[in-house]
Amino acid sequence: MAVVSCQSLQEETHNDIQAMSKDQHSFAKPQKVVIKHLDLNIEVDFEKKSISGNASYDIQNNGSNEVVFDTRGLNIEGVTIGEGEQETSFELGEAREFLGSPLKVDIKENTKRVNIYYSTGKEAHALQWLNPQQTADKKHPFLFTQGQAILTRTWIPVQDSPGIRFTYNAKVKVPKELMAVMSASNPQAKNETGVYEFEMKQPIPAYLLALSVGDIVFKPVDERTGVYAEPSVIDGAVYEFADMGKMLDAAEKLYGKYQWERYDVIVLPPSFPFGGMENPRLTFATPTILAGDRSLTSLVAHELAHSWSGNLVTNATWDDFWMNEGFTVYFEKRIMEALYGEDYVDMLSVLGFQDLQGEIDDLGEESEDTHLKLNLAGRDPDDGMTNIAYEKGTLFLETIEAQVGREKFDVFLNKYFETNAFKTITTETFLEYLDNELLQPNQINMNVDEWVYGPGVPANAHAPVSERFEKVEVSINRFLANYNPSELETEGWTTHEWLHFVRNLPDNLTIDDMAKLDEAFGLTNSGNSEIAAAWFEKSINNNYEVAYPKMEEFLIKVGRRKFLVPLYKGLAKTEEGKKLAKEIYSKARTNYHAVSTNTLDALLGIES
Ligand code: BES
Ligand code: ZN
Numbered sequence: 001m002a003v004v005s006c007q008s009l010q011e012e013t014h015n016d017i018q019a020m021s022k023d024q025h026s027f028a029k030p031q032k033v034v035i036k037h038l039d040l041n042i043e044v045d046f047e048k049k050s051i052s053g054n055a056s057y058d059i060q061n062n063g064s065n066e067v068v069f070d071t072r073g074l075n076i077e078g079v080t081i082g083e084g085e086q087e088t089s090f091e092l093g094e095a096r097e098f099l100g101s102p103l104k105v106d107i108k109e110n111t112k113r114v115n116i117y118y119s120t121g122k123e124a125h126a127l128q129w130l131n132p133q134q135t136a137d138k139k140h141p142f143l144f145t146q147g148q149a150i151l152t153r154t155w156i157p158v159q160d161s162p163g164i165r166f167t168y169n170a171k172v173k174v175p176k177e178l179m180a181v182m183s184a185s186n187p188q189a190k191n192e193t194g195v196y197e198f199e200m201k202q203p204i205p206a207y208l209l210a211l212s213v214g215d216i217v218f219k220p221v222d223e224r225t226g227v228y229a230e231p232s233v234i235d236g237a238v239y240e241f242a243d244m245g246k247m248l249d250a251a252e253k254l255y256g257k258y259q260w261e262r263y264d265v266i267v268l269p270p271s272f273p274f275g276g277m278e279n280p281r282l283t284f285a286t287p288t289i290l291a292g293d294r295s296l297t298s299l300v301a302h303e304l305a306h307s308w309s310g311n312l313v314t315n316a317t318w319d320d321f322w323m324n325e326g327f328t329v330y331f332e333k334r335i336m337e338a339l340y341g342e343d344y345v346d347m348l349s350v351l352g353f354q355d356l357q358g359e360i361d362d363l364g365e366e367s368e369d370t371h372l373k374l375n376l377a378g379r380d381p382d383d384g385m386t387n388i389a390y391e392k393g394t395l396f397l398e399t400i401e402a403q404v405g406r407e408k409f410d411v412f413l414n415k416y417f418e419t420n421a422f423k424t425i426t427t428e429t430f431l432e433y434l435d436n437e438l439l440q441p442n443q444i445n446m447n448v449d450e451w452v453y454g455p456g457v458p459a460n461a462h463a464p465v466s467e468r469f470e471k472v473e474v475s476i477n478r479f480l481a482n483y484n485p486s487e488l489e490t491e492g493w494t495t496h497e498w499l500h501f502v503r504n505l506p507d508n509l510t511i512d513d514m515a516k517l518d519e520a521f522g523l524t525n526s527g528n529s530e531i532a533a534a535w536f537e538k539s540i541n542n543n544y545e546v547a548y549p550k551m552e553e554f555l556i557k558v559g560r561r562k563f564l565v566p567l568y569k570g571l572a573k574t575e576e577g578k579k580l581a582k583e584i585y586s587k588a589r590t591n592y593h594a595v596s597t598n599t600l601d602a603l604l605g606i607e608s
């Protein structure tokens with residue numbers, strides 16, 4: 001293949017993407033050649049911190065002489081074509097920021113199989129290699145992957161676009177004392193060989209490929225659901241997630257049959273950068289939702305709901321991210337309502353609405369990033385993945401529901417999931433579907449375009465109210481009117497009420513006020529990660545340094561970005577605070593996944 005200069009390669013690639021594919025974040029040209037099935041055969045080496053092996057693809061070739069894969073930081077050792085493994089030439093293009101390099105493989109017009117031999121490099125951002133100290137049991141190392149949005153290409157050469165679905169089988173060799181699990185059919189016990197085989201029969205996009213390796217054990221919750229975790233974590237996790245089966249039943253009753261057979265959750269070490277990740281058949285979850293009282297399980301409902309919105313009906317590009325997350329938050333709340341009632345969900349809605357307002361304040365009222373439909377061309381998709389997709393997305397759907405009534409909306413959503421199962425959807429296709437199937441038949445005139453292509457929150461938003469929170473607000477006001485904390489009616493408050501209480505305390509309290517609350521309610525020492533994180537944020541804003549040692553401990557242990565960003569950001573507002581933030585970060589950084597360090601390096605102005 002001719003060597004092209006960086007400049008012209010970029011232009012060529014850019015034009016190709018424009019012409020051939022609407023996904024700006026993949027080099028693949030699926031109209032020419034698209035992958036249909038992956039056979040992955042890899043070995044996980046904890047010593048070298050590398051995965052190596054081969055990825056063999058069955059392809060659908062529409063008569064092209066070239067197939068293009070996405071890669072980032074991979075060492076490509078060789079490529080062969082056909083069952084007979086004929087050597088072929090390939091070219092790894094110039095690396096582009098976020099996107100990595102296109103791997104262009106020469107094939108024949110009748111080529112049906114491509115085998116890529118590779119190993120991961122130093123900068124495999126999907127992977128987090130943990131040493132024993134960074135796990136719960138501190139005995140064995142651990143590895144997990146995080147693919148969404150465009151990180152799967154850092155550990156597997158693949159057509160890494162949410163619009164491209166394929167089935168996969170995998171064979172994974174790991175050290176004998178460890179077990180491997182994937183977003184596929186999974187083992188429930190270790191075996192002696194350290195070799196595990198997996199099958200994912202339903203076609204999925206690359207961002208849902210996932211692997212965890214560690215000292216992992218399994219316990220069932222019921223016939224269809226169960227939990228994976230380190231030995232010391234498993235019993236608590238089984239207790240916490242006791243209602244998983246009921247959630248699954250409720251979800252099926254709402255929007256149709258669960259298409260993925262089993263539903264399990266793996267509780268990962270605390271450095272996992274997200275609350276949860278909807279890897280099919282096996283949700284990856286942070287241990288910070290193990291509150292001990294089952295109060296943070298809406299996260300499980302959320303990841304489960306993705307089994308329909310996201311995994312079954314998938315956003316076509318990352319510009320359509322709200323199609324994944326907005327629908328999922330809506331669905332999550334419907335599951336929680338079915339199990340725990342309306343007043344529970346009203347609390348979730350108000351908290352979500354506050355998150356939305358906070359996000360709009362941060363981004364700016366007129367920011368294009370407050371549109372539901374995003375324009376992430378030339379940007380890391382991760383930058384656009386804010387609360388807007390989640391909270392404005394669900395608010396849009398709730399506003400439609402309020403207009404047509406729940407009954408009709410549910411019929412519509414059932415049909416939506418059925419019609420679009422195992423397909424991808426753009427915002428535009430959805431809007432057309434919405435208009436034809438729901439709005440026109442019911443003669444509803446809605447400002448749909450304002451919601452989707454406009455900034456902020458439209459005036460007709462179905463704003464949430466919570467009676468239980470109104471009582472919390474009474475307590476806040478009493479405290480501000482100098483009542484003693486013991487005189488506030490906090491009895492029977494759940495996590496969400498405490499969260500509302502802490503979040504809505506003003507930012508000009510005296511140290512004495514903060515200390516009074518802390519003494520009465522043990523907030524600095526709260527074992528509930530949500531309450532603790534909200535309290536630490538309040539402590540920063542009110543200069544309540546008593547909480548700092550605990551906060552530092554939290555920041556060193558927990559890698560969940562949602563908690564980290566507000567705390568580091570809060571600290572960085574003052575010179576002194578920024579110094580402390582950098583000090584803590586220098587100790588904590590090795591415990592964070594690349595997803596979190598990417599954000600925090602930028603936030604604290606640290607060269608990575
Ligand atoms: N799919 C997301 C996580 C994600 C989003 C990963 C964007 C990479 C890029 C997952 O379903 C999610 O939304 N997790 C939330 C929890 C949820 C209850 C809102 C989280 O991690 O906080
Ligand atoms: Zn989600």
